[in-house]
Amino acid sequence: MQFYPLYPLLYQGLKPLFPQCLWQGNPHQKAIALTFDDGPHPQHTPELLQVLDTYNVKANFFWLGYWVEQYPQVAKAVYNRGHWIGLHGYTHHNFPQLTPEQLYQDLYRTQSAILQACDLNPERRSHFPDVRPPNGLFTPQTLKLLQQWHYRPVMWTVVPEDWVNPGVSRVVQRVIETVCPGSLIVLHDGIYGGQSVAETTKKILPMLLEQGYQLVSINHLWHSLES
Template identity: 55%
Template sequence: MQFALVYPFLYKVLKPTFKNCLWAGDETIREIALTFDDGPHSQYTPELLKVLEEHRVPASFFWLGMCVERSPKIAQAVYQQGHWLGLHGYSHRSFTRLSYNELNRSLEQTQRAIARACDLPLAQVQQQVRDVRPPNGIFTPQILNWLLEWSYRPVMWSVVPEDWVQPGVQISVQRVLQQVTNGSLIVLHDGACGGQDVAATVAKLIPQLRQRGYEFVTIERLWKKSALRMSMTH
C-alpha cells in the first residue's frame, strides 16, 4: 500500500508537535536539501554521485552501518565529494524495536564503520556525524529523548515521494515538484529499495528545481538557519 498522499498531512501534524527535530529549513529562503537514505549501495550510490557531481549539488546521506561496511570505498567517495553524512542505524530495524542500549550501540557501530571507511579519527566522526534519521521515519517521544540525551540531532522530512516502492522516475519527480517549497527537506533512497531509479530521478529533478530558483544546501545549513530563526524568535 502506498502512502505518498498521506505524508504532507503527517508532516503538518508532526512538525509542530516534535519541535526538537529538523523537519524543514527556513520557509522564507529559497533553499532546499536533497537527502538520501539506506546507502551506500555498490551500484546506485556511484550512479547518484556522478549526477550530483555533474550538477555540483551538495547532498546529505543517512547511512546504514552495515552498508558502509559492505561498500567502504563508495562511502569514502561520498565523503570526499563533500557531502554531509548522517546516521540511519546499523541495520534497517525500526528504532521502536530497539532497547536503550541496542539503539545506542547501533548508532555507535555506524559511526565506527564511517570512521574506518572514510579513514577518519573516530573522535572526529563522533563529533561531526550526529544527525540521525529513524528508519521509516518511525519514532516515539521516548526515542527522541534518548537521541537528545546522547547529543544526536533528529532529522525528519517535509517531502517524501515514496520512491522506495518504485512508482517510476516520472511519478517520483512529479510528487517532489508538487510538494516542494522554501526550506523543503526531500527524502530519496540510494539503497536496495528505491535506489534503482535514484540517479535518473535526481538528474530530472535538479534542473527543474533550479529553474524554479531553488538553491541546494546540506542538512547542516538547514540546522544553522533553524537555530538562527529560533534565537531571533526568543
C-alpha cells in the same frame, strides 16, 4: 498500498508536536536539502554521484552502518566529495523496537563504520550527529535518548515514496509539486528505490535549480532556523 497522499498531512500534524526534530528549514529561504537514505550501494550510489557531480550539487546521505562496512570505498567516495553524512541506523531496525542500550550501540556502530571507511580519526565521531529514524518511526523516549546522546533527529518534508517504484516521472512530479522553501526531500539510493535514483535526480535537479532553489546541507538547514 501507497501512502504518498498521507505524508503531507502527517508532516503537518507531527511537526508542531515534535519541534526538536528537523522537519523543515527556514520557510522564508529558498534553501532545500536533497537527502538519500539506505546506502551506500555499490551501483546506485556511484551512478548518483555522477549526476551530483555534473550539477555541482552537494547532497545529504543517511547511511546504514552495515552497508558502509560492506562498501567502504563507496562511502569514502561520497565523503571525499563533500556531501553531508548522517546516520540511519545499522540495519534499518525501527528505533522504538530497540532497548536504550541497543539503540546506543546501533548508532555508535554506524558512526564507527563511517569513521573507518572514510579514514577518519575517532575524535571526528561528533561530526556525524544527524540521525534519521528508519521508516520515520520514533517515540518521545527515542527523541529524549537522542538528545541525551547529543544527536540531532532529522525528518522530512517531501516524501515521494520512491522505494515502491511508482516510476521516475511520478516521483519527479511528486517532488516538484510539493517542494517549498526549507524542504527536506527524501529519496533512496539503497536496495529499494535505488534502481532509478540517478535518473530521478538527473530530472529534478535542473527543475529545482531553475526555480531558484539552493541545494544545501542538513547542517545549513539547522542553522537557518536560528536566523
